[in-house]
Amino acid sequence: MxxxxxxxxxxxxxxxxxxxxxxxxxxxxxxxxxxxxxxxxxxxxxxxLDAINVRQRATLARHAAAGVCLGCKREPRLPDSRYCAPCRDRLRRTMLARWRIKANERRAEGLCIRCGKHPALAGFDACEGCREHVRAHSLAYYRRRASERKAAGLCVRCGERPPEHGTLDCGPCRDRQLSYKYRGMPDLPNRYTVIEIATGTDHGTWETLQELAGALAYAKLTLDDVEIVADTAPMAAFRSW
Incomplete structure (x- = not known):
């Protein structure tokens, strides 16, 4: 009709x-x-194209000012997103499906699945440049988190207690650092950085697998949705001896 x-x-x-x-x-x-x-x-x-872009930017700005989702234009957006929960989840599924197709094509060609421009290193899915980029990103996150904890008056290692006078560490963390097992080369814990494949979002660096699982559950992601970059401590190979 x-x-x-x-x-x-x-x-x-x-x-x-x-x-x-x-x-x-x-x-x-x-x-x-x-x-x-x-x-x-x-x-x-x-x-x-220029006229279309101007109209789209004006529409996005209008919806952003109204606090509504940019996808459905009806529901209120989430606090940390430009979309409501259904639209965000639908967008993630779509982007993840596209990423998997692209990653499989690049992997079959022997290229880095992240940039698709350079050959991947032997035994890895990424080239040296992309691996270094992820490492630098993780290091920048660690330094930023330490700076935030320092500014908040918390221990830069655990972020749970105030530091001792004249140091950046709290008492328990400082005692652990000065204990016998830390003499020589310290046996530092492994660190795991979670990168969402579809969007490239950094969901933080975690020291235990339990924290990693909690981060995935909080973000409603699975292991197939993310790339986990492990920063293995030098002494980790000797722990099983």
Missing amino acids: PPEGRHLCLACAARPVASLQQRRAAAGLCKTCGINTTSGGRVHCRDC
């Missing part, structure tokens, strides 16, 4: 427009204006 005040339904009304856009695209013309030519596999000319 057509809407009130119209002679055609939405599908019939859109059919001539779709046919016109298809003819323009086949002729290499912009689908919007039909005057300028397109390039780079695009369907719009540069002028129409």
Whole structure:
């Protein structure tokens, strides 16, 4: 049934427009204006793209000011996201499916699954540059967390207790560092950095597998959704002796 005040339904009304856009695209013309030519596999000319981007940015700004989801335009957005929970989960599933297809294609070609430009290192899925980037990102996160704990007046190691006078560590952490097992090369714990594959979001660096599992549960992610970068301590190989 057509809407009130119209002679055609939405599908019939859109059919001539779709046919016109298809003819323009086949002729290499912009689908919007039909005057300028397109390039780079695009369907719009540069002028129409700029106008579309301006309208989209204005729409996004209006929805952001109203505090509504950018996906459905109806539900309120989550505090730490631009989307509501259903739209965020749906977007994650879509991005993850695309990422898996792309990663499998790159892995089959022997390329780094992150950048897709350089060969992956033997035994790894990433190139040296991407591995160094993840390491640097994890180190920057660790330093930022230590700075935040220091500014908050907490121990930079555990973040649970205030530090001792003149130090950055609390009493228990300092005693553990000065204990017999820390003489020589310290047997530091392993650290695990969680990177969401679909979005590249860093979900933090954790020292135990229990903390890692808790972070995944809090973010509603599975092991298939993330890449876990392990920073293994030098003395870890001797623990089983």
